[in-house]
Amino acid sequence: MSSIEHGSAWSALEAELREDILTGRIRPGERLGEVALAERFAVSRGPVRDALRKLAAAGLVSFLPNIGARVRVFSREDARALYELRAALESDAARWAARRAGQERASSLVQLLGQHAESIAAHPAGAYLQNGKDADFHIVIAEMAQNPLLRNLLADELYPQLALLRRQHRNVDGRGRVALREHENIADAIINGDDELAALLMRRHIEASWNALSGQLEAGDTEK
Amino acid sequence: MSSIEHGSAWSALEAELREDILTGRIRPGERLGEVALAERFAVSRGPVRDALRKLAAAGLVSFLPNIGARVRVFSREDARALYELRAALESDAARWAARRAGQERASSLVQLLGQHAESIAAHPAGAYLQNGKDADFHIVIAEMAQNPLLRNLLADELYPQLALLRRQHRNVDGRGRVALREHENIADAIINGDDELAALLMRRHIEASWNALSGQLEAGDTEK
DNA sequence: ATTTTAAATATTGTTAACAACAAGGAATGC
DNA sequence: GCATTCCTTGTTGTTAACAATATTTAAAAT
Structure with missing residues (x-):
């Protein structure tokens, strides 16, 4: 061949x-x-x-x-809608992950966060959200939710769009350590099977991420 | 031209x-x-x-x-994932609609339901969910949510897929009157600005719809 | 000089022919 | 008789040329 x-x-x-x-x-x-x-x-x-x-x-x-x-060039309204939709989808993803998480997958989550902690310790500058580390975490949860449609929607559409959006605004996002902390709390909730808490924490995590980005959007304009 | x-x-x-x-x-x-x-x-x-x-x-x-x-031929797993995702998206759509509904849009919602009530009175056989009447209701709410991304996702992707899925199983859905009642309750919650209630009722409405379809799926098999 | 119009250019939309691949059936070997 | 191989046929993937549209350039008129 x-x-x-x-x-x-x-x-x-x-x-x-x-x-x-x-x-x-x-x-x-x-x-x-x-x-x-x-x-x-x-x-x-x-x-x-x-x-x-x-x-x-x-x-x-x-x-x-x-x-x-x-x-594609994202307008401010595009960005808002994207994050809002993401918050809705991922909070449910976290909810379902907490309900359905198998032991193997849950352990892979803690292992992943262990790597992330090392990564942050090694590069304190705090580019945690780059290199796809953040995306990795969210994709694992999307898989744990055991809904293929949701998984594909997040992994193949929303996350690439988010990456492009961040690229458009040269977003660096200094909240690396904070984000890791939030990730760990979400992971704990999922492992404990606390679905409501997992959903709530995920929603707030994404809203915080939006607030960080939204602030940076004030300066750099986006043309239609 | x-x-x-x-x-x-x-x-x-x-x-x-x-x-x-x-x-x-x-x-x-x-x-x-x-x-x-x-x-x-x-x-x-x-x-x-x-x-x-x-x-x-x-x-x-x-x-x-x-x-x-x-x-496309939907597997049973496809159908489940579709309804589950729909429940997540639409319950948030209802929540946002309740928060953001303008007076004009809310009135168009009650007007729509008025037409639906007439339609049911005229055709008691109860093919309410056919003719896109059901889709109309849900699309109006999706628009009221004021998130273009969500609106397009629902109107251009999920609803057509749902229509095809129902076609595949020759679904008639006898719960016309019940569905209308549920619609009315959801509309009330939205008009009253009770976002939590609207979200909850919408989620249950869709879960009930899924249960009705899921029962019919037992008989007719779906090949991969 | 500015605006308007018209030609020229570049780019996308469409077409028809060619190449590569998949599926089914006939022939051959056992 | 059964399985395997090869060939035939139909279908998709790709290409290059043609048609129509958008954009740019230049000329002309005010």
Whole structure:
């Protein structure tokens, strides 16, 4: 079998484009011309269109008919709606995780937080929320909730959008230590099977995260 | 301007295909061959692919690389996850609607329920949940919540999937009168600004809806 | 100089042909 | 008779050319 599978030209494209967008190599608002991308990946425009449509469905790319695709730019209202929805989804995720958590998964959660604590001790500067450590924690909980639909919605749509949103505002989020503390409390509640507490703490955790970001949004404006 | 706009061949396709799927003209599990659809709509395979990708993103069509597209078939687990997620989203929608409802919107809600009551009186057979009357009610609340992301998620993804799911199991749902009563109670809570009550009633309303469907699912099996 | 109009250019939407893959059936071997 | 292999057929993935739309540039008129 050749290393290049047939029906997956756009699959590789989509992954690499996604990476470029999330790491900021292609910046919010930047044009995504089909011909340019086709040349760059040495492929025709067909697969490029597929990949762009897929990224548009994931909310990372905005699409205007007859105009083209750009890396999505979040308005302030977009950001608010995103965090509000996230708070709703994740607080229920935490609730269900607390009810349904198996012993294995719960232990993987504490192990994860152990790694995070080390990571913070090693880099006191406090870039905890970078490197996807924060996302890891939330994804584990989303999996523990045992609802595939919810899991995919969070992991494939909301979290990438959040990453792009933070990138757009060069968000550094200095609350690394505080966030870790909140994570630990949420984990405790889940392990103890206290579903109401887990849901409440998760909601507050995300609201706090929103408040931190919202403050930074005051300065840097977002054009429509 | 001509009645046929250029950059929207697939847009019309998508709408008509969606209609065919939701009305059951094309049934769950049925193949959606690109050439057949291209001939039917007198268009090439390109726009057909676009439309199918869009419907796949909306969860109405399942897609296997190198194999093709079929109308989605929901497993029992899919259905459970769908209703569970819906309960979470809509109970928050009701909560926010109660907090943020403007007077105009609230009155449109009571007006809507008035029409529904007439509809039930006229057709006591009780097909209340058909004809999209039920969906209308829930969409109005989703709009009242004033979160565009949530609104689109519900109106463009979850509700179509629910409609397809019900179609798959020929669900008739005899609880028309009961459902209307529940709707009225939810509307009252929203109008009174009682957000906690609205959220609770909505959650129970959807759980009751799930229980009704879940019972019918016992008989008719769903293949993977 | 400014605004308006018109041509030129670049980009997206669509099409039809070609290439690669999957599925089913016939022929062959045991 | 049964299984396996190969081939045929139908379908999806990809490509390159064509059509239509948006944008930019330049010219012309006020």
